[in-house]
Amino acid sequence: MNVLRRIVRRPPQAASGEWPTHWPEVLRRVHAARGSDARSALPRLADLLPPEGLKGIDAALDLLQTAIGNDAHILVVGDFDCDGATATAVAVRGLRMLGVRRLSHAVPNRIVHGYGLTPALVEELAELQPDLLVTVDHGIACHAGIHAAKAHGWNILVTDHHLPGPVLPPADAIVNPNQPGCSFASKALAGVGVMFYVLLALRARLGVQADLATLLDLVAVGTVADMVPLDANNRALVGAGLRRLRAGQGCAGLQALLEVSGRKAGTLSTTDIGFAIGPRINAAGRLEDMGIGIECLLTDDAGQARGLAAILQGINEERRALQTDMQDMAEASLDGIDTRYAACLFDPDWHPGVVGLVASKLKERLHRPAIAFAPAEPDSPMLRGSARSIPGFHVRDALALVDARHPGLIARFGGHAMAAGMSLAREQFEAFRSAFVAVSAELLSEDLLVDVLRSDGGLCADEFHISTAHALRDGGHWGQGYPEPLFDDAFEVLHWRVLKERHLKLELGLHGQRFNAIQFNGWDGVEPARKARIAYRIVPDDWRGGEAIQLQVVHREAAAASSPA
Numbered sequence: 196m197n198v199l200r201r202i203v204r205r206p207p208q209a210a211s212g213e214w215p216t217h218w219p220e221v222l223r224r225v226h227a228a229r230g231s232d233a234r235s236a237l238p239r240l241a242d243l244l245p246p247e248g249l250k251g252i253d254a255a256l257d258l259l260q261t262a263i264g265n266d267a268h269i270l271v272v273g274d275f276d277c278d279g280a281t282a283t284a285v286a287v288r289g290l291r292m293l294g295v296r297r298l299s300h301a302v303p304n305r306i307v308h309g310y311g312l313t314p315a316l317v318e319e320l321a322e323l324q325p326d327l328l329v330t331v332d333h334g335i336a337c338h339a340g341i342h343a344a345k346a347h348g349w350n351i352l353v354t355d356h357h358l359p360g361p362v363l364p365p366a367d368a369i370v371n372p373n374q375p376g377c378s379f380a381s382k383a384l385a386g387v388g389v390m391f392y393v394l395l396a397l398r399a400r401l402g403v404q405a406d407l408a409t410l411l412d413l414v415a416v417g418t419v420a421d422m423v424p425l426d427a428n429n430r431a432l433v434g435a436g437l438r439r440l441r442a443g444q445g446c447a448g449l450q451a452l453l454e455v456s457g458r459k460a461g462t463l464s465t466t467d468i469g470f471a472i473g474p475r476i477n478a479a480g481r482l483e484d485m486g487i488g489i490e491c492l493l494t495d496d497a498g499q500a501r502g503l504a505a506i507l508q509g510i511n512e513e514r515r516a517l518q519t520d521m522q523d524m525a526e527a528s529l530d531g532i533d534t535r536y537a538a539c540l541f542d543p544d545w546h547p548g549v550v551g552l553v554a555s556k557l558k559e560r561l562h563r564p565a566i567a568f569a570p571a572e573p574d575s576p577m578l579r580g581s582a583r584s585i586p587g588f589h590v591r592d593a594l595a596l597v598d599a600r601h602p603g604l605i606a607r608f609g610g611h612a613m614a615a616g617m618s619l620a621r622e623q624f625e626a627f628r629s630a631f632v633a634v635s636a637e638l639l640s641e642d643l644l645v646d647v648l649r650s651d652g653g654l655c656a657d658e659f660h661i662s663t664a665h666a667l668r669d670g671g672h673w674g675q676g677y678p679e680p681l682f683d684d685a686f687e688v689l690h691w692r693v694l695k696e697r698h699l700k701l702e703l704g705l706h707g708q709r710f711n712a713i714q715f716n717g718w719d720g721v722e723p724a725r726k727a728r729i730a731y732r733i734v735p736d737d738w739r740g741g742e743a744i745q746l747q748v749v750h751r752e753a754a755a756a757s758s759p760a
Contacts, residue, residue, distance in 0.1 A: 204651075218666065250369075273332060280417070455505060537635035540568065667733065
């Protein structure tokens with residue numbers, strides 16, 4: 196299907212306040228258009244919200260302080276994605292810094308255990324005989340697992356950021372900014388951010404000296420990779436972590452991952468984290484054992500880190516090949532499916548660790564909520580699904596509505612506005628698809644089904660310069676909820692050619708200048724219009740070096756078909 200895309204220019208905002216004198220006007224107006232002033236554009240650690248606003252923080256500190264005082268055994272249990280891996284590494288490193296001596300960590304295997312703290316995982320962990328179990332990036336929906344852990348006599352501290360159900364689990368303490376009654380102003384913390392806040396509060400409670408800022412490289416990576424909104428609080432955390440990484444002060448594992456991904460530390464951006472670092476960590480949890488990724492983030496030995504990073508690189512290459520095959524299968528199956536409101540697909544040969552990526556690509560292509568399912572394990576009667584959503588459609592709430600209308604249809608679900616996971620019996624797939632599509636049709640308006648590209652307007656002739664590209668790359672922490680600068684102009688298409696049968700290489704003319712441009716996956720078999728309105732980003736051309744810039748084309752259409760809004 197052809198998705199309607201519309202370029203809408205953001206209303207111009209006055210760049211108020213005293214901005215850094217070296218910031219060009221274009222960078223100031225970009226931040227102003229996102230609601231920032233000179234102070235909030237690049238927030239610092241001093242601007243962080245205090246931990247005291249987190250509900251449950253005092254009970255959590257009581258558990259941890261007592262455990263430290265009794266030399267108790269603390270077991271950290273993470274999740275098998277990048278947020279969970281970084282949160283586990285932050286918890287282990289931070290608790291050691293704060294005096295914990297008896298400390299273990301574990302993570303479920305996606306295929307063997309499923310998501311979170313399950314009863315099966317608890318039984319495997321029983322031989323470790325922990326006194327206190329701390330969940331990171333999960334736990335708020337793990338009722339059965341927490342009941343099983345309590346039956347062993349363990350104390351349970353849940354740290355999580357996912358949305359809770361109507362009943363909270365029976366943990367001894369819960370720290371989650373999204374739980375009912377929590378007054379913490381930022382609800383956008385990732386799992387790694389929640390754990391970092393617990394450590395900040397514990398340091399203050401204990402009155403010890405510990406440089407927790409050394410953990411901010413991990414906090415930044417987990418926050419960006421989990422695609423939580425980068426509100427001012429998260430931007431302060433991410434900015435501090437980026438500064439450490441750019442200065443070569445990241446942990447050995449992250450520096451090794453930078454090397455294998457070919458990224459330069461000195462110019463690292465949130466985009467590099469999202470497209471290079473995060474996927475390599477995530478790959479371990481998707482196809483193998485996230486324990487590999489966690490060990491890479493915990494080691495201080497550079498040689499060991501390089502070896503583990505090389506393993507993660509290999510797993511990621513395998514993941515990419517598998518994802519390509521699954522995406523091709525998904526694309527082929529779309530012809531016979533009604534995708535007016537949502538896409539919901541299942542294939543018995545798909546891998547459960549990659550369905551989230553397939554759903555993400557379907558969502559991007561169709562601009563519709565998308566769910567992809569795979570068998571929980573080969574020949575399993577249970578399916579695991581991963582959902583991705585579009586702005587304005589809260590996918591976890593949609594699943595809750597399906598569950599309320601069809602009790603028992605979904606075995607288990609959880610997540611947040613833009614992403615969710617679920618499990619259901621294979622025999623229930625068609626019934627679930629019908630129910631989810633019906634809810635989507637009910638909740639989605641025609642406006643939400645249009646893919647709106649919000650542009651920062653056009654660039655002046657003298658703004659097409661390498662200094663602009665550098666300023667935009669380095670002058671903001673761009674991401675979910677605080678989007679990377681996007682511009683639009685009407686160009687003359689001077690020349691074009693197809694690269695690798697899918698990408699479109701363009702030479703564009705504007706203001707009497709010629710610009711190199713690339714549109715990844717932009718070849719649709721139709722010759723580009725001679726005059727085109729193009730939404731683009733301006734970036735340094737790393738291939739040509741020097742003062743060269745390149746325009747990354749996000750969208751193009753015949754110039755007469757649209758005008759600035």
